[in-house]
Amino acid sequence: GYALWMRYVPVEPALAATYRAQLSDIVAPDATPTQRAARAELERGLAGLLGTAPPMHAEATQQYAVVLGTPASSPLLAPLHSEIASLGPEGYLLKRVQRDGRSVLVVAGQRDIGVLYGVFHLLRLLQTGASLDALDVHESPRVHLRVLDHWDNLDGHVERGYAGRSLWDWQSLPEWKDPRYTDYARANASLGINGTVLNNVNASAWSLAPAYLDKAAALAEVFRPYGIRLYLSARFSAPIELGGLKTADPLDPGVQRWWRDKVNEIYARIPDFGGFLVKANSEGQPGPQDYGRSHADGANLLADALAPHGGVVMWRAFVYAHDVPADRATQAFTEFAGLDGAFRPNVIVQVKNGPIDFQPREPFHGLFGAMPRTPLMMEFQLTKEYLGFNTHLVYLGPLFEEVLRSDTHARGKGSTVAKLVDGSLEGHTLTGMAGVANIGNDRTWTGSHFDQANWYAFGRLAWNPHQSARDIAADWAAMTFSPDPTVVQPIVAMMMASREAAVNYMTPLGLHHLMARGHHYGPGPWVDGGPRPDWTSVYYHRADRNGIGFDRNASGSNAVAQYAPELAAQYGDLTKVPEPLLLWFHHVPWNHRMASGRTLWDELVTRYSLGVKQVQEMQRQWSTLTDPPEVERGSAPLPSPIDPQRSAQITAFLRIQRREAQWWRDASIAYFQSINDLPLPAGEAPPP
Ligand code: GCW
Incomplete structure (x- = not known):
């Protein structure tokens, strides 16, 4: 691999x-x-x-x-x-x-x-x-900044990484440039990826210290011929931790000088340095709000230091509060929408695809379309934090495509997220798409063979966000396994069904964040005694004897108001909301009639079971490639078109996924049944 x-x-x-x-x-x-x-x-x-x-x-x-x-x-x-x-x-x-x-x-x-x-x-x-x-x-690329964000710590641990340790061997850099860095650059260039952020957004200030800048400069030298610019995540309080200043207040002249000097120091080593990625005032990270300043003040501080060199600031809109929010889904919009127009021209605000956190399915983020004067950059997550890590086969192409093709209605019908991301809707020239990398030092790079496709699909869509996930899957399958259509077809079929399968066996019908707390692997829809109510899944599903779902209408958190009026009307209406987002926006009685004619409860159970069946179908499709049928009685089986090394791991991982899809189904159904006491629909096996 x-x-x-x-x-x-x-x-x-x-x-x-x-x-x-x-x-x-x-x-x-x-x-x-x-x-x-x-x-x-x-x-x-x-x-x-x-x-x-x-x-x-x-x-x-x-x-x-x-x-x-x-x-x-x-x-x-x-x-x-x-x-x-x-x-x-x-x-x-x-x-x-x-x-x-x-x-x-x-x-x-x-x-x-x-x-x-x-x-x-x-x-x-x-x-x-x-x-x-x-x-x-x-x-020609439709998007300018096509960037991988590595959540790699300086000690080699990758936050939410499932593919081994960090690729960057800080200890042997800058002297030793592992040939693997060149292969990494080749792979990215093959897709048109032209930027990489080396370190975690939960950043250590030390990544800006001279010794680490020398190491980063050595990587930049390897990447340069492949058109890849290097970026770093900056810790907002670095002037205190590295510079010994008393404050990191963005309006303080000493702080401004410190960042200017730091940026000059970086460009002296890396003349084509791309700029900074920043996570501020989110999940305990320092930021401008610590000094009563806004996100714009914080971003502009760094932007002013970078501007003379042509660098940019990618300022993240993922803000998650210390205190328990009434509705976590509304926070980024609440903090950012009012800042439209307040950012320097070399700032791009980086927004996650959905308003919660990289769930198997979310509606697109309401900020897309709500900040016309500010360039917005898409952030997708390639590492499958909420989608079964590296063992579950989930091709993310359809998820990316669904988000990019969503219509924001910002400038009337047809104002898709893709047109915001490529700048065409609002006439922005600073445009970007980031993918949180799924890469580590595993032999396969991504922890599994099929996860390579998520890196691949991200790169292709960053080049042109209007492409089809299916076409990209077909290219990938042909290049990775064989161009023979009898190989490509079943693989593409598996890939294209895989995301919906995961939605079904994990979080059907608009449910979200039901993963076990902390590590996010496997089901955990129950109260688990965690330190905060919003850190347990009951905060998100709100199931009770009568019904289930998060009311995000005017009667609830009113998150629907963060979308264009046409969409707010659609999402807010129980009869018009698309069923895949039903429980995202509504608290619905268990006996609510679904399009299928089933009650909501029966539909939910049916969906969970369908997810398991879809994984079984993936196993069956895979087995047609690894155990080709005997041509006729007595003849030797055809040789498998897939080499035994890769096929062994894929077969084993599918078996794990099949077992865990069942686990998800059984645990979720048992839990919800403990709340609503309802019988299972006919033919559905009770959880053990
Ligand atoms: O999805 C959450 C993750 C955190 C991550 C955070 C973020 C880097 O659980 O591990 O921190 O999002 O995007 O900042």
């Missing part, structure tokens, strides 16, 4: 012959580190896919069939100058052109990084068995 989706295994012989003829003799510059990275990737890819890499030349030859480069690096591309310039600094084209009476394949960008992206695109076409006959691809 180490090679991720960049396996470059031999393509089928007839196709290889066609590709070999089309890709013979390549002209590619090799003067800069990025040019060399593009060349090396192409050589490596073609050697693997086609058996041998065609000859590569720095200058044009008689017989060249492929040209890589920019108008500046290759005179052969000068005629395409304006077409290439229109693609922007990170864009590329893959195109057939006529040169000297023959057809030549061009992989070109305005800058070297575009060419590297183009090479990865070309390799993807080969890996998925696509035709190169009439290529005419023009690509």
Whole structure:
């Protein structure tokens, strides 16, 4: 699993012959580190896919069939100058052109990084068995900051990480640059990810100390040729902890000077440093409110220090109070919406996809659409904190797609979250998407083979948030396992059903945060004697003898008012709210009639059981690949298209998921039954 989706295994012989003829003799510059990275990737890819890499030349030859480069690096591309310039600094084209009476394949960008992206695109076409006959691809990213957020601590522990320890070996840096850092950069560049935040948002001030900046600078050197800028999470109180100041008040001139000096110190080591990510006044983290100042005051302090260098501040809107909130789902909106327009131009507010916390299903966050003058950046979580960690197969593509396609109605119908994130709705040029990384030092990188797909899907959607999760899954499956449709189809079917399965066996019909307290693995819908009422699931599901669900209407917390009027009307109306969000917005009697004709209670039980069945179906689909049926009586079984190493882990993990889906169903049903005393619908097995 180490090679991720960049396996470059031999393509089928007839196709290889066609590709070999089309890709013979390549002209590619090799003067800069990025040019060399593009060349090396192409050589490596073609050697693997086609058996041998065609000859590569720095200058044009008689017989060249492929040209890589920019108008500046290759005179052969000068005629395409304006077409290439229109693609922007990170864009590329893959195109057939006529040169000297023959057809030549061009992989070109305005800058070297575009060419590297183009090479990865070309390799993807080969890996998925696509035709190169009439290529005419023009690509540029729709989103500028495409960033992985690592929640990695300096001691190597990854908060909410299920893939081993941190990839960054702080102890041996800066002297030792593990080759794995380069593979990490290759994987990200293959998707167009162009930024990485090295350290946890629950940040240690020490990550800004000189010794750690030297280590970070060494990583930045590895990442630079791959177009990846480095960012750091900044602890708001660092001026006190590192600088010995008495305060971190953003309006204090001494504090302002400290941050300016610190930022200068960083840029002296890392000239292309991206900027800071900040979690402030949330879950005990220090912040501007400690001094009676606002989030805008705090963000602007850092933004002013970064502005002369072109750096940005990604200021998180995830704020979770010390005291017990009336409705946790409303807090970020309450604190941030009124600050619209108060942030410096180099601040982007980073908002989680939903108003609670990365649940299997949430409505989109009400801040999307409510702060038109402020660039908002999407934060998705790739590490599956609330979705079964690394053992449950849950492809997050459909979750991301559902959020991005949600209509905020901010500027009338069709104002999707994707259009806010790509800046097109409000005309913002500072745009971004962050994914909380699921990466560690596990051999598979992500703790399981299928979790690689979540890294992959995030990267592809950050490049273009309008893409389809299914298409992305198909590419991933072809590159990771085999382009053979008989392999891709069942894998894509498993992936596409997997998120809904998890919603069903964990939190159906708009339920949320029913996971066991603290670690968030497995069911815990009951009161568990925790220190705060909002740290137990009963705060969220509010089940009693009569009904279940969180009333977020005017009669309750009125969270619906944080959405556009059309949506507030829909979500607030029991007859119009989409059933998948029913119990998110309403407290509903157990005997409420659902669209299926069942009562709410019967529907809930049915959903829990359906989740288990969906996992069984995933197991069945997987087994068709690992135990292909005997062709006819007496004949030997066909060889499995999946190698035994990967198939063994996937099979075992599916077995765990099947058992734990059952655990979720049984525990949840038993618990709710203890409250409502209702019988199970006919045919439903009672929990043991
Ligand atoms: O989901 C919660 C996690 C915390 C995390 C926090 C956040 C980094 O349980 O571990 O802290 O969100 O997003 O800040």
